[in-house]
Amino acid sequence: MNTGTDHIIKSYDTELSRLTAEIVRMGELSVKQLEAAIDVVERRDERAAQRVVDNDDTIDQMEHDISHDVVRLLALRAPMAGDLRNVFAALRTAADIERIGDYAANVAKRSIPLSMVAPVQPARGLEHLARLAATGVREVLAAYQERDAERAHAVWKNDTVLDEAYTGYFRQLLTYMMEDPRNITPCTHLLFMAKNIERIGDHATNIAENVWFQVTGEPLQSQRRKLDQTSSADFSGLAGSGDKPARP
């Protein structure tokens, strides 16, 4: 009977390793999608943008298959309490990566109408945000693969850099819109694209929380509350109509 149990435990571990590898592969695909999305924004290439949008189906399907595998693994193997953290982290992380893929596809989708209007200067600012986000996702995938809580924590703390860059870019876009009404439509797309990238950073921090919980058994999220400053700050000063100071 002991060999039977060993066999079950071993195949459970094998399954979990396979799942982890599949999740990391899915994560790498999502980063490539983000990089491809930014590339099509710069090249103003509609067809390539559509390919990025279509590729998102692959990520969605991977997430679907992974969730099914996780549920089946749980049902068949009945893993021990300690292992449940791994299973839980796998489910959550796959869901976060799926969202990252969605946001990358959204950036590509918005690049299509953006390519139809005259190029606007602030479109370049998007690349900087995307690079920060891509680095965060790559780092947290490495942390997930290596079960490295400290490395995950570093990604989690570092998301403030992306948040600040996003807030600065948001302000910049508003000033362009106020300067010239013809900038309003393209800058509106850029606002949403920037927001998508900022959300990718949030999902990288979610994955960092998953890794932290998986490794330590303790929650990480209580230590810092995420804030998109543009959603609570008052930019009315920029409109020349502000009688209240901008909130910190």
Added chain:
Amino acid sequence: MNTGTDHIIKSYDTELSRLTAEIVRMGELSVKQLEAAIDVVERRDERAAQRVVDNDDTIDQMEHDISHDVVRLLALRAPMAGDLRNVFAALRTAADIERIGDYAANVAKRSIPLSMVAPVQPARGLEHLARLAATGVREVLAAYQERDAERAHAVWKNDTVLDEAYTGYFRQLLTYMMEDPRNITPCTHLLFMAKNIERIGDHATNIAENVWFQVTGEPLQSQRRKLDQTSSADFSGLAGSGDKPARP
């Protein structure tokens, strides 16, 4: 031994019923959050807005507890293949509701800077979108509770109404921004708030897909591709600079 199995099956069913009830309760809370968010936008009540933002923690915690319960249920009871669909639907639905709660909290959060500037006329249009979204979420929760695939399908099809209302509202906001630069800041917040509500509709359709799959064993999502028309349409005509026609 047979009574033992019966006991396990019965307690599994009891657990699943308890989970379903908890998910529906969580869903109702998310709809109330959306309604409260719209209410604070109209009343321009910063404190009440902050309460809505804070309440989102309750929904997050519920989703966290539900996922843990599902994973534990799976690990302890090893349900049969057919039951896995119920478990899968529970996990997915709880995650979708958590997102609905997030979007409702975001609407409330953005109402705070909005209340600091002069009231803008289009703020009223948000209520119509929110009502459509709230109805969709309520309907799909009922479908989930009753395992009613047809009712879920109706919600799924009906999301186009919200999508069209959102597209119209988006266009309207752009025109306000072009008319007067002082509208740009408040209308940017309204754009994001409207987008949040449109996304709530998407999550209601996701839940409809979960219910459909749970009841029929077949996927629903292949039948219709979701589209936010504002992300692929070209509104450059509105800016008076468009030399290309708006895409359908």
